[in-house]
Amino acid sequence: MEQEKRPEEVKKTSARKWTESAKKVRGLVANMYLRAITEDKPVAWVMFTLCNELFVAMDVLPVYPENYAGLCATKRVGDPFIDRAEADGYSNVTCSYARIGLGYSALWRDTGEIPPFAPDGGMARPIMLVGSSLVCDTRYKWFQAFSRYLDVPYYAFDMPGPPAVTAHRPDVREQYMKYNLTQLHGLVSFMEERLGKKMDWDKLDEIVRRAEKSYRLWYDAYMMAGRAVPCPFPAEDSFRCFVPAFFMIGEQEALDFYQGLYDEIKYKVDNKIGSLPEERYRLLWGGGLPPWHTMGIFNYVEDRGALFVFQSVYLPLNPADIPDRITNPLERLVYSRYEMGIRRAEHDRKLGLFGACNFVGLGNPLLFVDEFKVDGVVMHWLRSCRGATIGQIYQKRLLAERSNLPVLFVESDMCDIRDYFEADWKMKFDAFLETLETRKRAGA
Amino acid sequence: MVKKGLEWAKSLYQDRAQRAKELRNHGKKVMGYICCYPPTELITASGMVPYRITGTLEPITEADAYLETLMCPYVRACLDLGVKGRYDFVDGIIWPHTCDNIQKTYDIWKHYVPHSYYHYLDVPHMSDPSSFEFFAKGLDVLKESLEEFSGVKITDERLTEAIGLHNQNRALLRELTYLRKPDPPLISGAEMTQVVLAAMSIPVEEANHMLRETIAEVKERKDGLKQGLRLLVYGSEIDDIAFIKLMEDCGANVVIDDLCIGTRHYWKDVSADGDPLVSLANRYLGDIMCPRTFRRSPGSRQQDLDNRFGYIRDFAQEFDVQGAILYIIRYCDTFEFDAPEVKDYLQEAGIPVLHLEDDYSLTSIGGFKTRIQAFLEMLE
Ligand code: SF4
Ligand code: SF4
Numbered sequence: 001m002e003q004e005k006r007p008e009e010v011k012k013t014s015a016r017k018w019t020e021s022a023k024k025v026r027g028l029v030a031n032m033y034l035r036a037i038t039e040d041k042p043v044a045w046v047m048f049t050l051c052n053e054l055f056v057a058m059d060v061l062p063v064y065p066e067n068y069a070g071l072c073a074t075k076r077v078g079d080p081f082i083d084r085a086e087a088d089g090y091s092n093v094t095c096s097y098a099r100i101g102l103g104y105s106a107l108w109r110d111t112g113e114i115p116p117f118a119p120d121g122g123m124a125r126p127i128m129l130v131g132s133s134l135v136c137d138t139r140y141k142w143f144q145a146f147s148r149y150l151d152v153p154y155y156a157f158d159m160p161g162p163p164a165v166t167a168h169r170p171d172v173r174e175q176y177m178k179y180n181l182t183q184l185h186g187l188v189s190f191m192e193e194r195l196g197k198k199m200d201w202d203k204l205d206e207i208v209r210r211a212e213k214s215y216r217l218w219y220d221a222y223m224m225a226g227r228a229v230p231c232p233f234p235a236e237d238s239f240r241c242f243v244p245a246f247f248m249i250g251e252q253e254a255l256d257f258y259q260g261l262y263d264e265i266k267y268k269v270d271n272k273i274g275s276l277p278e279e280r281y282r283l284l285w286g287g288g289l290p291p292w293h294t295m296g297i298f299n300y301v302e303d304r305g306a307l308f309v310f311q312s313v314y315l316p317l318n319p320a321d322i323p324d325r326i327t328n329p330l331e332r333l334v335y336s337r338y339e340m341g342i343r344r345a346e347h348d349r350k351l352g353l354f355g356a357c358n359f360v361g362l363g364n365p366l367l368f369v370d371e372f373k374v375d376g377v378v379m380h381w382l383r384s385c386r387g388a389t390i391g392q393i394y395q396k397r398l399l400a401e402r403s404n405l406p407v408l409f410v411e412s413d414m415c416d417i418r419d420y421f422e423a424d425w426k427m428k429f430d431a432f433l434e435t436l437e438t439r440k441r442a443g444a
Numbered sequence: 445m446v447k448k449g450l451e452w453a454k455s456l457y458q459d460r461a462q463r464a465k466e467l468r469n470h471g472k473k474v475m476g477y478i479c480c481y482p483p484t485e486l487i488t489a490s491g492m493v494p495y496r497i498t499g500t501l502e503p504i505t506e507a508d509a510y511l512e513t514l515m516c517p518y519v520r521a522c523l524d525l526g527v528k529g530r531y532d533f534v535d536g537i538i539w540p541h542t543c544d545n546i547q548k549t550y551d552i553w554k555h556y557v558p559h560s561y562y563h564y565l566d567v568p569h570m571s572d573p574s575s576f577e578f579f580a581k582g583l584d585v586l587k588e589s590l591e592e593f594s595g596v597k598i599t600d601e602r603l604t605e606a607i608g609l610h611n612q613n614r615a616l617l618r619e620l621t622y623l624r625k626p627d628p629p630l631i632s633g634a635e636m637t638q639v640v641l642a643a644m645s646i647p648v649e650e651a652n653h654m655l656r657e658t659i660a661e662v663k664e665r666k667d668g669l670k671q672g673l674r675l676l677v678y679g680s681e682i683d684d685i686a687f688i689k690l691m692e693d694c695g696a697n698v699v700i701d702d703l704c705i706g707t708r709h710y711w712k713d714v715s716a717d718g719d720p721l722v723s724l725a726n727r728y729l730g731d732i733m734c735p736r737t738f739r740r741s742p743g744s745r746q747q748d749l750d751n752r753f754g755y756i757r758d759f760a761q762e763f764d765v766q767g768a769i770l771y772i773i774r775y776c777d778t779f780e781f782d783a784p785e786v787k788d789y790l791q792e793a794g795i796p797v798l799h800l801e802d803d804y805s806l807t808s809i810g811g812f813k814t815r816i817q818a819f820l821e822m823l824e
Binding site for chain 1: 509510511512514515516541543544545548549551552555564566568569570572574575577578581582585735736738740741745748772774775777778780781782783784785787788799801
């Protein structure tokens with residue numbers, strides 16, 4: 001119905017898909033919400049916390065309101081939720097994922113019904129909420145704010161990333177690992193209590209190992225695609241294909257998905273199958289979440305001969321080989337996160353950056369520009385997300401210290417379309433591509 | 445003439461760095477810190493002068509070349525001063541992971557603001573037993589690093605002594621705060637902010653001396669303030685008197701606050717018993733009531749709210765306020781998320797609330813005058 005009514009908008013909103021894998025994601029997402037509503041299993045609302053494995057092991061269906069907010073934005077049905085949250089006092093600069101989630105819960109509480117315009121049948125009623133301080137403050141504060149609308153027990157936990165400077169000190173490593181482990185144990189106890197059953201550690205072990213394989217495939221597939229000329233897997237596809245890794249990791253379906261993605265990319269790379277007939281300019285999406293409300297903008301750029309060959313935002317962390325001596329699955333999980341964090345921190349340190357990584361590497365864009373043969377970098381300032389916005393100017397400055405690669409800033413929001421001005425974006429992209437063309441000519 | 449008490453505080457407020465610079469010229473090291481979370485006791489115990497980094501309400505002229513405008517204007521203002529060289533007299537800096545805005549500015553500060561020493565202090569967001577243990581360990585690493593930089597061994601005795609001095613400092617600030625209880629109060633909100641900022645700019649012994657003088661002076665006051673509506677201000681880093689003065693110029697008295705440059709900084713002491721590092725961890729992580737620290741719900745929704753906001757209601761009752769102003773610095777997410785609930789909570793306790801969100805600049809503050817006047821009229 002919706003599509004019949006607003007054909008141009010829908011067409012403009014989504015981007016074309018270049019890979020078969022990317023085409024599969026929509027179905028996986030729809031199923032994620034559907035099964036939570038139809039299957040007779042407990043549901044948890046969870047923030048992306050790098051521990052989906054625990055939910056899979058406990059047979060809980062996780063629903064991720066941040067993913068759901070993105071879905072609402074792509075369908076352009078987020079506004080009523082956002083309006084409602086703002087009417088309840090939430091500032092228009094608080095994370096638009098959060099505003100959508102809070103508005104959704106407010107409307108739900110008011111009527112006792114899932115709001116009728118909620119896509120994919122809505123988010124099923126949870127029996128627990130799980131948030132964490134990983135990546136940004138919103139991730140535990142937003143879920144705390146849910147308690148205004150939902151009478152559902154909430155568990156929040158810390159998983160601090162290793163501090164770049166002292167990460168290697170044995171005492172510091174022990175300090176971080178021990179804390180992360182205790183915090184995760186807390187989550188397990190909370191779940192056990194809510195569910196009235198114990199964790200099956202053997203099952204968790206199997207799931208954690210399956211997740212490790214999936215992470216590895218995800219990482220290898222993404223890196224292979226970024227390096228490839230021509231590029232078979234542009235950023236808009238990779239903005240889809242991270243979804244199983246974030247929200248379904250540990251499930252067999254996620255492993256199958258990444259095996260499929262890996263095989264598909266490998267085939268295309270081996271056979272030099274790219275996306276555009278000519279990659280006149282190779283771009284990096286170097287910061288900020290994409291504009292979920294208008295992914296079609298990627299096609300605008302492509303129609304002008306430029307391809308985003310990589311995005312350094314939803315990035316697989318470089319997976320670590322976990323020593324066999326670590327047999328406890330929770331310890332394996334913590335070890336791998338810490339090691340992944342260290343790799344990112346190490347890279348940052350080589351660039352002279354010293355902060356704690358908190359799993360967001362400041363050096364990310366710098367990591368890829370040379371290796372992936374990039375002609376320019378685009379970063380997106382998000383009005384309502386500090387986590388992915390602060391540091392972009394710094395990154396631009398760091399890039400300028402090392403090369404004269406052009407950087408373009410565009411500004412809007414990941415979900416709140418009121419912050420998006422398409423004419424402005426198009427003008428900026430046109431001018432940017434002209435600069436790249438001039439440089440190309442000068443270099444040729 | 446040597447200034448005393450309130451005059452001394454006012455002069456420090458106007459030129460915060462004067463004493464720190466002087467001491468530095470005499471060979472003392474000045475250790476900067478941002479936010480409420482780095483334990484100043486460790487700095488004092490290492491023989492250095494703790495100096496709170498703040499911003500200014502003046503227009504930001506240089507920081508925009510380093511930081512996005514879509515973030516906490518307070519942090520931007522701090523960096524603005526930093527890149528302009530206004531913190532060059534600071535030998536080192538302790539940078540805590542308190543909120544996203546501060547955490548993400550650490551590298552940028554380190555890259556562009558020259559000091560001889562930098563330390564990043566991870567502060568857990570949770571407050572479980574394991575979080576306190578983690579934080580105490582982090583303080584131990586900080587202690588070691590300060591020892592190395594200062595060349596002074598921070599023994600338990602030295603640390604316990606520093607804890608005593610800082611507890612005194614907090615007790616004196618509380619004593620001064622209680623002089624806001626009478627109607628009219630004996631000291632204005634704007635004066636109080638000046639005193640708190642001044643105390644954050646000089647060695648603790650000197651600050652204690654200044655506070656004793658100030659308390660004596662204020663107690664003697666005959667030309668007290670005028671009676672007016674009594675207000676509570678809730679918010680974060682108000683490091684300038686302009687906003688509080690605006691309310692006082694409108695005829696109200698700000699008699700109590702819940703601010704970082706205010707009671708949040710001095711309301712709770714560090715326990716003098718037991719392992720000093722554990723006591724510091726308990727106080728800084730557990731007792732600073734900032735929304736950046738997650739407090740596990742003790743049970744029902746109401747208990748959760750009481751646990752998180754009950755102290756604000758208690759402040760309001762104890763200081764007999766007629767209204768509360770929530771002053772939220774835009775892009776400060778942890779406060780932005782709590783503010784609507786704080787508003788509901790206080791209103792339910794019968795305290796009228798005006799919720800303002802602001803970019804924290806002189807021009808924007810001036811723009812609130814009409815809303816504040818309207819609120820005060822409503823309270824009359
Ligand atoms: S990183 Fe940004 S978009 Fe994601 S939850 Fe945090 S504030 Fe929201
Ligand atoms: S005002 Fe808020 S955002 Fe700014 S530094 Fe303080 S806690 Fe962080």
